[in-house]
Amino acid sequence: MTMTIEKFINGIPKAELHVHIEGTFEPELMFKIAQRNNIKIKFKSVEELRKAYDFNNLQEFLDIYYDGTSVLIHEQDFYDMTWAYIEKLHSQNVIHAEIFFDPQTHTDRGIQFSTVITGIHKALINAEKEFGMSAKLIMCFLRHLDEEQAFQTLEHSLAYKDWIEAVGLDSSEVGHPPSKFQRVFKKAQDEGFLTVAHAGEEGPPEYVWEAIDLLNVARIDHGNRALEDDALVQLLAQKQIPLTVCPLSNLKLRVVDKLKNHPLKRMMNNNLLVTINSDDPAYFGGHLNENYIKLAKALYLTKGDIYLLAKNSFNASFLSDAEKLNYIKQVDDYQKQS
Numbered sequence: 001m002t003m004t005i006e007k008f009i010n011g012i013p014k015a016e017l018h019v020h021i022e023g024t025f026e027p028e029l030m031f032k033i034a035q036r037n038n039i040k041i042k043f044k045s046v047e048e049l050r051k052a053y054d055f056n057n058l059q060e061f062l063d064i065y066y067d068g069t070s071v072l073i074h075e076q077d078f079y080d081m082t083w084a085y086i087e088k089l090h091s092q093n094v095i096h097a098e099i100f101f102d103p104q105t106h107t108d109r110g111i112q113f114s115t116v117i118t119g120i121h122k123a124l125i126n127a128e129k130e131f132g133m134s135a136k137l138i139m140c141f142l143r144h145l146d147e148e149q150a151f152q153t154l155e156h157s158l159a160y161k162d163w164i165e166a167v168g169l170d171s172s173e174v175g176h177p178p179s180k181f182q183r184v185f186k187k188a189q190d191e192g193f194l195t196v197a198h199a200g201e202e203g204p205p206e207y208v209w210e211a212i213d214l215l216n217v218a219r220i221d222h223g224n225r226a227l228e229d230d231a232l233v234q235l236l237a238q239k240q241i242p243l244t245v246c247p248l249s250n251l252k253l254r255v256v257d258k259l260k261n262h263p264l265k266r267m268m269n270n271n272l273l274v275t276i277n278s279d280d281p282a283y284f285g286g287h288l289n290e291n292y293i294k295l296a297k298a299l300y301l302t303k304g305d306i307y308l309l310a311k312n313s314f315n316a317s318f319l320s321d322a323e324k325l326n327y328i329k330q331v332d333d334y335q336k337q338s
């Protein structure tokens with residue numbers, strides 16, 4: 001009973017549902033891969049690169065984040081980036097992950113779709129083998145690019161349908177509403193993909209409505225600004241549409257001014273199905289446990305809150321009902337013995 005909240009968080013079995021694989025790419029590994037691929041990085045050292053991770057908004061982050069991917073050329077590079085993240089998850093008692101990847105960031109640089117997805121997929125297969133961890137892939141369309149490019153990406157993905165659970169929507173939100181991709185998402189659903197979308201991070205509540213009404217999303221990624229609209233909050237609560245919330249991302253990208261003002265607790269009080277996630281852990285100063293711990297301290301979350309958030313992470317996942325029950329039993333067992 002004397003276990004600290006920090007220790008309780010570190011040990012509790014949990015799932016990560018909102019993480020961009022390109023956002024897990026740590027500077028040390030970036031430099032290592034740059035060297036073996038003979039590619040020059042704009043920054044002189046890991047320290048100098050880390051110093052550049054100071055953002056005023058989403059776009060400032062995205063510019064650096066897309067830049068960082070330019071060293072990824074071979075299947076092995078994508079494997080190594082993914083495997084480093086898997087090892088981190090394992091060390092944090094994360095037992096299931098649903099991971100975004102941005103194929104257009106790579107195909108636009110002349111890298112084959114197959115190279116990207118095969119490298120990532122092989123690491124996920126190994127995660128299952130080595131650690132008994134489960135993982136699913138979500139393919140994101142870059143919303144600052146046009147509909148036609150998204151259609152082409154969807155076309156590329158069809159040969160790899162079995163490896164991809166869902167499609168999503170990320171990148172610069174404002175000015176690129178979900179409605180821009182309504183037809184692409186319809187086609188993706190016809191092909192059997194589930195759908196999610198980033199909405200309400202910087203964009204208005206209307207974008208969250210559009211994601212639900214036009215893209216049929218099973219989850220909203222971020223969703224912070226949904227709280228500005230009472231009818232929307234009511235719908236999210238009533239339908240238990242999950243929000244994948246990313247506290248340290250929100251802080252670093254100035255969606256919130258300080259963690260003490262983070263809306264997570266308000267979301268929970270409104271009976272929303274919320275989960276805590278890391279988004280781009282290499283850029284935002286923490287992986288999943290750090291997101292839980294820093295937010296727990298800022299908002300005075302209790303062990304009961306953490307227990308609920310861990311269960312939410314499985315309930316909001318794309319696992320089958322039987323798998324959810326099995327994972328939630330592990331959360332229950334942990335809670336009982338701690």
Ligand code: HPA
Pocket residue numbers: 020023058170171172173198201249279280
């Ligand atoms: N928002 C939009 N696009 C992204 C993000 C994000 O937080 N992270 C990586 N791509």
Ligand code: ZN
Pocket residue numbers: 018019020170198221279
């Ligand atoms: Zn994100």
